[in-house]
Amino acid sequence: MNRTLPYKPQVFLLHYAGGDKNSFRQLIESLEPFFQVETPELPGRGDRMAESFLKNKQDAVADLLVQVRKARKKEVPYLIYGHSMGAILGHEICLAMEESMDAPGYFLPTGYPGPKIKNNPPIAGLPRTEFFTEVRQLGGLSDEIMEFEELLDFFEPILRADFGLLEDKENIPFDEKIKTPVFAVMGKNERYALNIRNWTHYTESECECQIVNGNHFFINQNFNYLAQVIKNLMNTSMAKS
Template sequence: MNTISSKPQLFLLHYAGGDRNSFRPLLENLHSYFQIETPELPGRGNRMAEPFLKNKKEAVEELLDQIKKTRQKNVPYLIYGHSMGAILGLEICRIMEENGDGPEYFIPTGYPGPNIKNNAPIAGLPRAEFFAEVKKLGGLSDEVMEIEELLDFFEPVLRADFGLLENKENKPFEGKIQTPVYAIMGKTEQYALNIRNWKNYTDADCECHIVNGNHFFINQNFNYLAQVIKNLINITLAK
C-alpha cells in the first residue's frame, strides 16, 4: 500500500542495462526531500524472471503504468531519466501532459534529445564487437567493462535494451512538450555539443549544461545532480 505524503515526488528512469537500484546514491541525497519512485522495466532487478520488452512503445506503456499507480496528484513531481531513461521519459512527459498531469520539470541526462543520434544498430553484433560499441557509446562504466562475469550478467539486458531502442517499429518523437527541460551531458559524450537541441522539443524554459566526464558522468556527480534536482523543486515550490 502506498504511503500518502505531502513531499513532492521524483520519478527516476534507469538507463540501458540498469534497474531500479541504478541511482542509489541519488536516493541517499534526496530521500528526505522527495517521495522517490523507481520504475523498472522487466528482465532485470526485481523483475529478472519476466521477458524483455521489444520496442519503445511497450517500454513507455510499462513505465507509465508504474508511474500512474504511485502518482499522488496532490503534490508536484519531477521526472529524471538518464540515456534510455531520458528517451522514454520525454514520451512519458507528453502523455502525462495529455492526461492533465504533466511534471514540473523534466531532467534528461546523457542524451541530446530526439533526432540527433545516428549510430548503426548494435544489438545483434557478435559479443566482442557488441561490447566494443557499448564501450564507445559509454553504455557501461569502465569498471564493469574489465570484469568478464559482470559482462556475462549485463550482456542479455544490454542487448535487449539496445534492441528495444533500435526497433524499426519505433516512431521518432515529433512535436513539443510543455514541461520545462533541464538537460545535462558529459563533456566527452559523442553528441554533447548537440545538447541545445532540447530547445526544439519544449515550449517551456530549457536549460542545457555540459559537465566534466563521459556518458556516465553521473557516477562522479551524484551530489551535483542531487543539488540540481533540489534547486528545481525549490523553484517550483516557491511559485
C-alpha cells in the same frame, strides 16, 4: 520546499540501458531526505528478472507509464529524471502525463541530446566482442563493469534487449514538443555533448542546458550535483505554482 504538503514531493528516476531500479543508488540516498523517490524499472532485471524483455520503445514507454501513474500522488508536485535510455523514454512519458492533466514540474534528461541527433548504427545483434566494443564506445557501461567478464555475462542480455528495443524497426519516431520545462545535462566527453541545445526545440517552456566534466556516466561522480539540481528545480517549480 517549505510548503506544507501531505507527503514529500516526488521524483521519478528512469534508468539507462542495462540498468534497473537500483542504478541510481547514491543519487537516491541524497534525495530521500527531501523526496519520495520512485524508481520504475523495465522487465527482465531487478525485481522483474523473471519477466520477458520488451521488444520496442512503445511497449517500454507504456510499461513505465503504468508504474508512474500507479505511484503518483497527485497531492504533491513531482519531477521526472531520466538518463540516456531513461531520457529517451522520459520525453514521451512527460507528454502522456501532460495529456492526462498531471504534468511534471520539470523534466531532467541527462546523457542524451534530444531527438534527431544521434545516428548510431544498430548494435543489438552484433557478436559479443563487437557488441561490447560498440557499447564501450557509446558509453553504455561504466569502466568498472567492463573490467569483469562475470559482470559482462550478467549484463549482456539486458543490454542487448535494451538496445534492441530502442533500435526496433517498428518504433514510431517521437519528436513532439512537451510543455514541461527542461533542464538537460551531458558530460563534456560525450560524443554529442555540443548538441545539447537541441533540447530547446522539444519544449514549449524554458530550457536550460549544462555540460559538466565527465563521460556518459558522469552521473556516478556527480550525484551530489544532480541531487542539488533536482532540489533547485523542485523549489522553482513549487514557487511558480
